[in-house]
Amino acid sequence: MDLKYFNLDNIESMEKNYRIAFINSLGGFKSIALIGTSDNQGQNNLAIFSSVLHLGSSPPFYGVIIRPGLVERHTLGNIIETGFYTMNHINEDIYKQAHQTGARYPKNVSEFDKIGLTPEYHSLIKAPYVKESNVKFGLQLVEKIDIKINNTVLLIGKVIEAFIPENCILEDGFIDLEQAKSLTLSGLDSYHKTKKVGRLSYPKIYEPPVEI
Amino acid sequence: MDLKYFNLDNIESMEKNYRIAFINSLGGFKSIALIGTSDNQGQNNLAIFSSVLHLGSSPPFYGVIIRPGLVERHTLGNIIETGFYTMNHINEDIYKQAHQTGARYPKNVSEFDKIGLTPEYHSLIKAPYVKESNVKFGLQLVEKIDIKINNTVLLIGKVIEAFIPENCILEDGFIDLEQAKSLTLSGLDSYHKTKKVGRLSYPKIYEPPVEI
Incomplete structure (x- = not known):
């Protein structure tokens, strides 16, 4: 492929x-989830995140990057208030709804x-949790790290x-996310299903990996 | 789908x-890249990372999580030494080689x-950089944040x-990673190509998203 060069000025x-x-496309396909939260009064919230x-x-620890914008602020506030949140995979049946959670609904909606x-x-x-999601898990907040350099x-x-x-769930513990119909994201708005190329054995220095 | 329940004890x-x-499969498809580095003597290193x-x-900032293992330690040391690193997408032609970078080669190899x-x-x-990679970018180290809770x-x-x-490169700046043949990872060892489901318009509260 003919590659085009961009420097920082460009x-x-x-x-x-x-x-x-x-810039959002540059880093490859993203790990996405719908994060479900409630405040202490039971007002719930659902928002899509792309940095799981x-x-x-x-x-078993999972992280997520939260930006200071209007939408994500409700999620962050609720997690700090209750200490709990859910992550719910997005599938083809619900990706339009998932995307729509990025709209700036008021907190009381x-x-x-x-x-x-x-x-x-x-x-x-x-x-x-999101009933329509096939793979989902619940988390308890353990630590909040402020990334001061860009306020995330x-x-x-x-x-x-x-x-x-x-x-x-395969016999070695691997979860077949393709079978579970989980999607991935590229850029800000492009949703993709997947097609397996191959699973490879644990890499060792004296032998090439083989398909498992 | 019939869902099986696991609590923390399970x-x-x-x-x-x-x-x-x-646990590695649970969070969805991962953002992967080969990270290229050198030390000040010009000894180079290449390793696969799955938390871009x-x-x-x-x-334009990108992060990556580095674990304390033998393989990733060489990358981390080189980045701290020189301040520079490259991220290179993995495609179907090089995924076996990419996976093999996870083997524990000594630092002088x-x-x-x-x-x-x-x-x-x-x-x-x-x-x-990796010549065989279609999408790649160079970074200058800006900040290192120690995540003490699990030594990453x-x-x-x-x-x-x-x-x-x-x-x-589409006319709105979106990079078509599917066309560029970039892969995504699930779990520790399963590589996947993608098939676009749809690109959606910017979400607004008074109208549903439409395909773009």
């Missing part, structure tokens, strides 16, 4: 929305009602429960 | 490798030589140059 002189689309990251398996997804509660977690926040949570389609 | 009592596969995250568009990828240098960055590190870098296939 990037900084891009029109604002062009640059946002460009695995931080550790024992204890439930995105569930507005966009037509169903909140589901489970006793352990003071936050709603890294929230770290401990996974305290999970719901997974029974037929998507 | 998760913690899983066999170690089963739990690692399970967009942090901001102006300035170049993964490029061992696995058959080609280092490429550009004047601005004291670190090698969040490195934040400023994008100072990028190489993108000319025919994959």
